[in-house]
Amino acid sequence: WLRRCTHFLFIVVVAVNSTLLTINAGDYIFYTDWAWTSYTVFSISQTLMLIVGATYYLTFTGVPGTATYYALIMTVYTWIAKAAWFSLGYPYDFIVVPVWLPSAMLLDLVYWATKKSKHSLILFGGVLVGMSLPLFNMVNLITVADPLETAFKYPRPTLPPYMTPIEPQVGKFYNSPVALGAGAGAVLACTFAALGCKLNTW
Numbered sequence: 001w002l003r004r005c006t007h008f009l010f011i012v013v014v015a016v017n018s019t020l021l022t023i024n025a026g027d028y029i030f031y032t033d034w035a036w037t038s039y040t041v042f043s044i045s046q047t048l049m050l051i052v053g054a055t056y057y058l059t060f061t062g063v064p065g066t067a068t069y070y071a072l073i074m075t076v077y078t079w080i081a082k083a084a085w086f087s088l089g090y091p092y093d094f095i096v097v098p099v100w101l102p103s104a105m106l107l108d109l110v111y112w113a114t115k116k117s118k119h120s121l122i123l124f125g126g127v128l129v130g131m132s133l134p135l136f137n138m139v140n141l142i143t144v145a146d147p148l149e150t151a152f153k154y155p156r157p158t159l160p161p162y163m164t165p166i167e168p169q170v171g172k173f174y175n176s177p178v179a180l181g182a183g184a185g186a187v188l189a190c191t192f193a194a195l196g197c198k199l200n201t202w
Contacts, residue, residue: 006199043134043181044188050074050100051189052127054107055196057119064112071104103129118197126193130185134167134178 039102053074075098106128107121115121 017112039137040084040134040177040181040184043137043177044185046134046137047101047103047185047189048192050103050133050191052196053127054104054129055125055193056199058107058111058121059118059197059200062116064108064116067107067111068101068105071098071100074100083177089165099140101134102136103133121191122193122197127186128154128190129193130187131182134181134185138178139152 050071054070057066057070058067060066107125110125111117111121114124161167
């Protein structure tokens with residue numbers, strides 16, 4: 001009984017948090033002020049949300065294909081949430097590319113190809129998801145309206161000094177947001193994949 005309740009609660013919590021992270025990743029304020037920095041941070045956060053939920057779901061059912069189903073849940077949640085925000089007048093493009101699906105398919109493929117080996121799922125699946133999602137996430141930027149145009153069209157209220165962002169330092173600390181996101185994601189995703197597996201054996 002406790003495991004079943006934990007299962008459903010976990011799926012809801014992780015899927016909803018994934019949706020919120022996705023919404024913020026498309027925020028024109030973040031994008032205008034922080035540019036590639038926000039892209040990298042949110043790519044990593046979405047990678048971790050996807051891998052822990054999908055791995056948990058996948059090992060819970062033991063059926064290859066469940067990770068892709070979980071990614072589909074995340075996509076539908078995001079469509080609903082963004083449609084709601086868009087209807088309230090927030091400056092979002094309605095289209096959200098389901099960038100999690102290809103990464104989740106790779107996770108399913110690893111689980112199937114290694115004959116349901118959890119260790120291979122953690123190592124190979126984690127690396128593949130961590131390296132692929134930041135790359136697929138670039139497709140999302142194609143659907144985002146010009147951030148500067150949006151910022152001028154929807155000026156934000158004056159922020160207090162402690163909340164005022166610094167000027168973006170694009171290229172100062174790294175040259176490629178995709179490479180940074182993929183490198184960090186590949187390392188961290190393995191840890192979160194292990195967490196997803198562990199949640200089924202506690």
